[in-house]
Amino acid sequence: xxxxxxxxxxxxxxxxxxxxxxxxxxxxxxxxxxxxxxxxxxxxxxxxxxxxxxxxxxxxxxxxxxxxxxxxxxxxxxxxxxxxxxxxxxxxxxxxxxxxxxxxxxxxxxxxxxxxxxxxxxxxxxxxxxxxxxxxxxxxxxxxxxxxxxxxxxxxxxxxxxxxxxxxxxxxxxxxxxxxxxxxxxxxxxxxxxxxxxxxxxxxxxxxxxxxxxxxxxxxxxxxxxxxxxxxxxxxxxxxxxxxxxxxxxxxxxxxxxxxxxxxxxxxxx
Numbered sequence: 001x002x003x004x005x006x007x008x009x010x011x012x013x014x015x016x017x018x019x020x021x022x023x024x025x026x027x028x029x030x031x032x033x034x035x036x037x038x039x040x041x042x043x044x045x046x047x048x049x050x051x052x053x054x055x056x057x058x059x060x061x062x063x064x065x066x067x068x069x070x071x072x073x074x075x076x077x078x079x080x081x082x083x084x085x086x087x088x089x090x091x092x093x094x095x096x097x098x099x100x101x102x103x104x105x106x107x108x109x110x111x112x113x114x115x116x117x118x119x120x121x122x123x124x125x126x127x128x129x130x131x132x133x134x135x136x137x138x139x140x141x142x143x144x145x146x147x148x149x150x151x152x153x154x155x156x157x158x159x160x161x162x163x164x165x166x167x168x169x170x171x172x173x174x175x176x177x178x179x180x181x182x183x184x185x186x187x188x189x190x191x192x193x194x195x196x197x198x199x200x201x202x203x204x205x206x207x208x209x210x211x212x213x214x215x216x217x218x219x220x221x222x223x224x225x226x227x228x229x230x231x232x233x234x235x236x237x238x239x240x241x242x243x244x245x246x247x248x249x250x251x252x253x254x255x256x257x258x259x260x261x262x263x264x265x266x267x268x269x270x
Contacts, residue, residue, distance in 0.1 A: 029117045030252040040110040043103040111136040122193040182210040201264035209257025
């Protein structure tokens with residue numbers, strides 16, 4: 001009888017856990033963030049370009065960031081997409097006041113949407129405009145420095161291993177792209193919510209989410225490389241369609257991981 005009771009308790013716990021994790025709102029939120037991302041990705045890269053070009057130590061960081069984005073587009077025509085992105089970024093020198101205004105408005109709308117979704121997931125009140133600006137302005141400045149430092153460290157370690165002749169036997173630097181993604185997930189999970197988040201909850205949820213994201217990227221890439229049916233249906237438009245789809249999948253994984261972080265943090269505090 002007691003054993004049956006324990007099994008029922010575990011069953012109810014697992015059922016409640018998955019019911020809380022797979023919130024039906026997250027699919028709509030992922031679609032909303034995907035739409036915002038389409039308007040924000042170019043201004044964001046312009047901001048990174050300006051910051052990187054004013055940091056001599058990160059003189060090659062933008063090139064490495066370019067490679068990282070191209071690798072994570074998960075499209076057989078990623079070069080085509082990156083060529084369009086490069087054309088937009090190249091026009092940054094001719095932004096003018098209207099262009100600068102667009103960059104600011106796109107950033108505000110993106111972070112406003114993101115802040116609402118994050119605080120709704122964590123069931124906390126919305127930040128004031130000043131606090132939201134302060135938080136995301138910090139993240140916006142911290143991200144380029146963190147990315148640039150990661151690329152510089154990866155290049156330094158790779159150069160050292162090649163100098164001592166260990167590059168052929170030690171391939172530690174190959175995991176750096178994953179570590180960068182994990183670090184980005186962790187920083188977002190730790191600092192985006194309005195409440196204090198347990199570092200253990202943020203670390204665990206960001207690790208699992210970033211791992212799922214990497215596995216999903218490999219699976220999605222395998223699918224679009226070996227299934228050419230979509231090209232016969234959509235033609236050249238298929239590149240953009242799969243680009244949009246991957247943005248949605250990425251946000252869905254990120255937001256479900258954020259929900260998982262909320263559950264872990266709540267269980268730990270209780």
